[in-house]
Amino acid sequence: MWRDLGLVVLPLLAVLAVLPAVYDNGALLLNFVVFLVLAQGLNLTYGFSGYLPFGYVGFFGAGAYGFAMSVTLAGAPPLLGVLAGGGASLLVGLLLTPLLRLQGAYFGLASLAAAEALLHLIGNPNLQPVTGGPYGVKLQAGYAPLLTYALALAILALTMLLVAWLRHARFGLRLLAARDDALAAAMAGIDIVRGRLVIWLASALAAGLIGAVFAWRTATFFPDAVFDLNFSIFAIVFTLFGGAGTLAGPVFGVLLLYGLYNAIGLSAPQYFQLAYGVLIMLLALFFPEGLAGIARRIADG
Amino acid sequence: MAEGLLELRGVAKRFGGFQALAGVDLAVAAGEIVGLIGPNGSGKTTLINIASGVLAADAGDIRLAGRSLLHLPAHRRAALGLNRTFQVPRPFPTLTVRQNLEVAVPGAAAGRDPAALLDAVELAPFAGRRAGELTSVQQKLLDLARALATGPRVLLVDELATGLTPAELARVATRLRALAAEGLGLIVVEHLMAFIDRITDRVVVMNAGQVLFRGTLREAAKDRQVVDVFLGAPEPAA
Numbered sequence: 301m302w303r304d305l306g307l308v309v310l311p312l313l314a315v316l317a318v319l320p321a322v323y324d325n326g327a328l329l330l331n332f333v334v335f336l337v338l339a340q341g342l343n344l345t346y347g348f349s350g351y352l353p354f355g356y357v358g359f360f361g362a363g364a365y366g367f368a369m370s371v372t373l374a375g376a377p378p379l380l381g382v383l384a385g386g387g388a389s390l391l392v393g394l395l396l397t398p399l400l401r402l403q404g405a406y407f408g409l410a411s412l413a414a415a416e417a418l419l420h421l422i423g424n425p426n427l428q429p430v431t432g433g434p435y436g437v438k439l440q441a442g443y444a445p446l447l448t449y450a451l452a453l454a455i456l457a458l459t460m461l462l463v464a465w466l467r468h469a470r471f472g473l474r475l476l477a478a479r480d481d482a483l484a485a486a487m488a489g490i491d492i493v494r495g496r497l498v499i500w501l502a503s504a505l506a507a508g509l510i511g512a513v514f515a516w517r518t519a520t521f522f523p524d525a526v527f528d529l530n531f532s533i534f535a536i537v538f539t540l541f542g543g544a545g546t547l548a549g550p551v552f553g554v555l556l557l558y559g560l561y562n563a564i565g566l567s568a569p570q571y572f573q574l575a576y577g578v579l580i581m582l583l584a585l586f587f588p589e590g591l592a593g594i595a596r597r598i599a600d601g
Numbered sequence: 602m603a604e605g606l607l608e609l610r611g612v613a614k615r616f617g618g619f620q621a622l623a624g625v626d627l628a629v630a631a632g633e634i635v636g637l638i639g640p641n642g643s644g645k646t647t648l649i650n651i652a653s654g655v656l657a658a659d660a661g662d663i664r665l666a667g668r669s670l671l672h673l674p675a676h677r678r679a680a681l682g683l684n685r686t687f688q689v690p691r692p693f694p695t696l697t698v699r700q701n702l703e704v705a706v707p708g709a710a711a712g713r714d715p716a717a718l719l720d721a722v723e724l725a726p727f728a729g730r731r732a733g734e735l736t737s738v739q740q741k742l743l744d745l746a747r748a749l750a751t752g753p754r755v756l757l758v759d760e761l762a763t764g765l766t767p768a769e770l771a772r773v774a775t776r777l778r779a780l781a782a783e784g785l786g787l788i789v790v791e792h793l794m795a796f797i798d799r800i801t802d803r804v805v806v807m808n809a810g811q812v813l814f815r816g817t818l819r820e821a822a823k824d825r826q827v828v829d830v831f832l833g834a835p836e837p838a839a
């Protein structure tokens with residue numbers, strides 16, 4: 301645990317904390333942190349309970365709208381709005397708990413359908429007075445680049461701490477056992493339903509909180525922007541590529557693949573979406589443990 | 602029937618149109634080993650699945666020390682002290698052998714020390730290996746050790762002996778008898794009659810989802826119906 305913190309969490313946070321001083325594209329830096337959080341959040345549910353939610357972006361969007369609506373409708377101060385965003389994603393997570401009865405692709409597809417349904421609910425023209433409907437959101441929460449970036453880093457720190465803790469705590473080990481064999485885990489006395497629920501809600505919360513911060517920073521957005529399926533696809537490919545269930549894997553996944561995307565992909569994003577879709581399939585088929593698995597195989601000789 | 606620590610009463614189970622269990626009574630007392638025998642497909646594993654909460658019964662009751670387990674999920678039954686091994690072993694393949702025991706939640710009779718358990722089933726040298734790399738016999742022994750790690754009061758053992766060498770068999774028999782001497786109740790499903798003979802006080806013979814015979818293995822071997830049912834199967838070594 302301390303090794304994980306010293307070797308991965310602290311160095312990463314330190315670098316991210318000083319980068320704004322030497323690099324002036326603050327929006328891009330924030331996007332990196334957003335994807336680091338989404339990748340680690342997805343890592344929680346996929347890495348520790350085996351559920352791969354294609355609709356993971358639904359929590360992100362719920363967080364963004366939880367923030368926007370609490371600020372615009374209730375006049376909440378933005379910091380409280382971030383908590384409201386987290387609350388909204390927890391609520392969506394709770395509503396979706398029946399999905400945890402599904403397995404594999406059925407679960408993935410059902411979560412995708414749920415995210416789409418939420419997008420269409422929020423984007424419904426009849427709900428314009430409440431959600432802004434298809435015309436989106438214009439916030440006057442105040443442009444606070446430093447504060448939003450610092451908040452995003454704090455959310456990243458918390459998410460990674462949770463991953464690091466799970467990798468060493470008995471609770472995490474029990475989740476992995478249930479992921480390996482649910483029936484045998486039940487006979488080992490493990491309350492699988494509770495374990496999966498806890499990890500599912502933690503994963504939802506991470507995405508919701510970062511979605512709220514993203515909304516604060518972006519201020520003006522359409523519903524499709526925060527329910528963009530690419531958030532899910534990118535988070536999945538970064539996590540799978542680096543190695544689900546590890547702490548450093550998803551970090552490498554984001555730095556390499558999102559870095560690559562920004563370096564050469566922005567001019568032709570459609571090719572990247574295609575390439576990343578194919579990459580997900582190849583990883584799932586041939587390298588289910590990602591970079592981390594390859595590293596382990598090399599280490600094992 | 603003796604006053605049981607675990608009592609199954611009138612357990613019935615149907616798979617589609619097929620009646621796998623048709624009202625089975627079975628009990629085991631503390632410190633007792635009951636052999637559960639019968640031809641393939643007679644419903645022994647199904648009975649264990651129902652007792653342990655892997656399957657739901659259509660009818661009947663399951664009581665542990667007088668308390669009905671019928672509506673409790675498997676992990677609650679494990680916590681109350683009922684555990685089982687699997688006919689086809691089910692280790693956690695990506696966990697190490699030691700972790701396979703460490704994840705077990707200590708229940709009623711307080712968990713047992715993983716290191717001592719690994720030693721007892723002679724898996725200590727493999728403690729750091731991934732359980733998926735073990736042979737299937739080793740996985741069976743790991744299954745047994747994991748079940749014991751939950752500290753059960755009653756243990757249901759499903760065909761543990763198959764594939765073991767005579768030396769391993771002798772050690773497992775000694776181990777199971779030692780557990781009974783500590784007060785555990787055991788129900789042991791087994792095809793190897795010599796093994797059943799060595800460890801059990803009495804046997805229950807099942808056929809086609811029903812109990813055919815209760816008594817000692819010696820008496821069973823002389824029972825006309827039992828002999829008929831086992832024709833073509835290994836002869837009971839009485």
Ligand SMILES: Nc1ncnc2c1ncn2[C@@H]1O[C@H](COP(=O)(O)OP(=O)(O)O)[C@@H](O)[C@H]1O
Pocket residue numbers: 616621639640641642643644645646647648
């Ligand atoms: N989950 C199931 N679905 C359908 N049929 C089953 C199931 N489990 C067991 N059976 C059937 O029930 C019968 C009893 O099986 P089982 O309890 O495994 O017998 P045994 O352990 O005595 O060999 C068999 O005919 C088997 O095919």
Ligand SMILES: [Mg+2]
Pocket residue numbers: 645646647688
């Ligand atoms: Mg069987």
